[in-house]
Amino acid sequence: xxxxxxxxxxxxxxxxxxxxxxxxxxxxxxxxxxxxxxxxxxxxxxxxxxxxxxxxxxxxxxxxxxxxxxxxxxxxxxxxxxxxxxxxxxxxxxxxxxxxxxxxxxxxxxxxxxxxxxxxxxxxxxxxxxxxxxxxxxxxxxxxxxxxxxxxxxxxxxxxxxxxxxxxxxxxxxxxxxxxxxxxxxxxxxxxxxxxxxxxxxxxxxxxxxxxxxxxxxxxxxxxxxxxxxxxxxxxxxxxxxxxxxxxxxxxxxxxxxxxxxxxxxxxxxxxxxxxxxxxxxxxxxxxxxxxxxxxxxxxxxxxxxxxxxxxxxxxxxxxxxxxxxxxxxxxxxxxxxxxxxxxxxxxxxxxxxxxxxxxxxxxxxxxxxxxxxxxxxxxxxxxxxxxxxxxxxxxx
Amino acid sequence: xxxxxxxxxxxxxxxxxxxxxxxxxxxxxxxxxxxxxxxxxxxxxxxxxxxxxxxxxxxxxxxxxxxxxxxxxxxxxxxxxxxxxxxxxxxxxxxxxxxxxxxxxxxxxxxxxxxxxxxxxxxxxxxxxxxxxxxxxxxxxxxxxxxxxxxxxxxxxxxxxxxxxxxxxxxxxxxxxxxxxxxxxxxxxxxxxxxxxxxxxxxxxxxxxxxxxxxxxxxxxxxxxxxxxxxxxxxxxxxxxxxxxxxxxxxxxxxxxxxx
Numbered sequence: 001x002x003x004x005x006x007x008x009x010x011x012x013x014x015x016x017x018x019x020x021x022x023x024x025x026x027x028x029x030x031x032x033x034x035x036x037x038x039x040x041x042x043x044x045x046x047x048x049x050x051x052x053x054x055x056x057x058x059x060x061x062x063x064x065x066x067x068x069x070x071x072x073x074x075x076x077x078x079x080x081x082x083x084x085x086x087x088x089x090x091x092x093x094x095x096x097x098x099x100x101x102x103x104x105x106x107x108x109x110x111x112x113x114x115x116x117x118x119x120x121x122x123x124x125x126x127x128x129x130x131x132x133x134x135x136x137x138x139x140x141x142x143x144x145x146x147x148x149x150x151x152x153x154x155x156x157x158x159x160x161x162x163x164x165x166x167x168x169x170x171x172x173x174x175x176x177x178x179x180x181x182x183x184x185x186x187x188x189x190x191x192x193x194x195x196x197x198x199x200x201x202x203x204x205x206x207x208x209x210x211x212x213x214x215x216x217x218x219x220x221x222x223x224x225x226x227x228x229x230x231x232x233x234x235x236x237x238x239x240x241x242x243x244x245x246x247x248x249x250x251x252x253x254x255x256x257x258x259x260x261x262x263x264x265x266x267x268x269x270x271x272x273x274x275x276x277x278x279x280x281x282x283x284x285x286x287x288x289x290x291x292x293x294x295x296x297x298x299x300x301x302x303x304x305x306x307x308x309x310x311x312x313x314x315x316x317x318x319x320x321x322x323x324x325x326x327x328x329x330x331x332x333x334x335x336x337x338x339x340x341x342x343x344x345x346x347x348x349x350x351x352x353x354x355x356x357x358x359x360x361x362x363x364x365x366x367x368x369x370x371x372x373x374x375x376x377x378x379x380x381x382x383x384x385x386x387x388x389x390x391x392x393x394x395x396x397x
Numbered sequence: 398x399x400x401x402x403x404x405x406x407x408x409x410x411x412x413x414x415x416x417x418x419x420x421x422x423x424x425x426x427x428x429x430x431x432x433x434x435x436x437x438x439x440x441x442x443x444x445x446x447x448x449x450x451x452x453x454x455x456x457x458x459x460x461x462x463x464x465x466x467x468x469x470x471x472x473x474x475x476x477x478x479x480x481x482x483x484x485x486x487x488x489x490x491x492x493x494x495x496x497x498x499x500x501x502x503x504x505x506x507x508x509x510x511x512x513x514x515x516x517x518x519x520x521x522x523x524x525x526x527x528x529x530x531x532x533x534x535x536x537x538x539x540x541x542x543x544x545x546x547x548x549x550x551x552x553x554x555x556x557x558x559x560x561x562x563x564x565x566x567x568x569x570x571x572x573x574x575x576x577x578x579x580x581x582x583x584x585x586x587x588x589x590x591x592x593x594x595x596x597x598x599x600x601x602x603x604x605x606x607x608x609x610x611x612x613x614x615x616x617x618x619x620x621x622x623x624x625x626x627x628x629x630x631x632x633x634x635x636x637x638x639x640x641x642x643x644x645x646x647x648x649x650x651x652x653x654x655x656x657x
């Protein structure tokens with residue numbers, strides 16, 4: 001099926017060329033980082049994780065896109081999602097690949113990465129995160145690919161994939177939980193030391209993943225000769241609305257606990273985040289942007305009349321994605337280090353090479369995503385125009 | 398019958414897996430089972446040994462603006478000086494009293510406490526979070542309590558830096574070697590990309606000498622010894638003097654005690 005990605009319009013090739021260019025720029029700067037060390041980034045002794053680990057955290061969330069399709073379709077037989085579960089799986093694959101790349105570029109000694117397998121430490125949450133992420137990657141590659149191949153051959157998928165599909169649902173929950181535990185289990189970092197961390201991860205994941213999926217479906221509908229169907233998109237929009245509401249609620253719950261109890265160790269991080277501390281306020285504008293964007297998205301999504309208009313819906317999805325990127329990608333990892341355990345306020349801002357490497361990893365992910373979706377559209381469009389073949393409808397009943 | 402390409406790949410794949418098997422599943426009977434009786438290991442007889450190494454810093458003796466312990470430690474351990482706080486590597490340094498012991502100082506603490514800058518080190522915790530989180534075992538705890546780093550196994554993920562409640566760990570963000578003032582050939586230098594910290598001078602203990610900071614202190618403010626030994630000097634101090642541990646409420650069991 002891979003050869004399908006080699007035939008495309010001029011627009012397709014221009015898009016691919018741009019992605020490859022960004023990827024190559026990132027790779028060039030990664031070689032420089034390998035040569036000089038992580039000192040090329042804005043990370044410091046006090047703020048020892050930055051943009052890379054923050055992107056990783058956000059993208060683990062995006063990988064949840066799959067489960068929000070799998071669960072309704074396979075457990076509740078919600079037919080409208082039948083045509084797009086593969087889209088969710090491929091989005092998950094691309095997101096997990098980006099996650100792994102972000103962890104990799106963050107390593108000080110990447111050549112030793114296999115030490116994690118050679119000397120496995122069951123007490124380390126990072127070890128378990130590697131296990132669940134690679135497991136999730138394989139599950140989605142297998143199920144996505146098998147289901148799509150069977151669609152092409154117009155046969156129902158083999159019985160053995162069904163248990164794997166069922167397994168993927170709890171497995172998706174595990175990737176967020178384990179990733180949240182990396183942060184929530186550290187005794188000295190009061191910003192992360194909250195039991196609501198894993199639920200917060202899940203809620204924002206179920207909003208950001210499906211929001212990106214809606215955008216992709218709308219793009220495929222306009223330019224890709226594939227219509228996911230009004231019903232599927234609207235159901236996804238409702239899922240995004242609920243997940244965003246829960247996500248905002250969880251943030252407010254955190255804010256209440258911290259600001260009402262006024263325990264300095266917990267309070268200072270949030271003060272830095274929303275008001276600035278000692279005249280340092282790199283993240284303040286970002287966090288208020290998150291507050292405004294997520295509220296705006298929520299208002300658009302809860303009004304059924306507005307939500308049904310494609311223009312408004314795509315705007316809302318862009319807002320959801322952007323605001324949750326701020327919340328997870330900037331506002332969750334970095335303030336955990338500010339102030340430091342010794343009360344020092346060291347600010348962090350990424351350097352040019354660091355941003356280039358980050359964009360390079362995103363480009364790699366979107367490259368993969370474009371190839372997957374190109375194949376998908378070919379297979380789907382190839383069977384009979386933009387509608388489903390009867391065999392596809394009979395998929396795994 | 399000529400095997401098809403598919404068959405060939407199947408056989409090749411299966412063979413590769415077979416070769417890898419012993420590397421992954423090593424039966425217990427195939428492992429080296431040589432137990433070294435105590436006292437017959439590689440460590441020389443004169444090595445200092447303890448069941449729980451600990452350190453007591455007498456803040457009443459610690460002199461203002463003195464950096465003897467820091468200079469000695471950093472020289473012995475090839476700690477580079479980058480000259481900027483971003484890439485900084487430090488094993489011992491000083492901090493204001495209120496930062497070292499948040500909650501112990503208040504608005505009306507006298508001038509003496511406000512000006513005091515206790516030296517801070519790795520606490521060699523009884524229950525070290527850095528060891529718990531390390532994904533490769535590069536950070537580990539010895540039976541005598543010393544929390545150690547294997548610079549050859551560390552992958553530079555920096556989870557230990559996030560886990561340490563004392564900010565005791567430094568990352569080699571750049572190649573440290575060109576910035577070491579004078580290389581001490583008796584102690585390894587580090588490479589870029591690994592994390593490092595105070596090691597309680599385990600290399601000196603093995604040779605029978607006390608840690609460099611203890612020897613360097615002209616005020617004799619630092620006492621090093623076995624906290625598990627009821628007859629040791631450090632135990633006598635801890636039993637007779639009032640002492641503080643840094644952020645003891647976190648349950649890490651820090652083994653640096655500050656005498657007041």
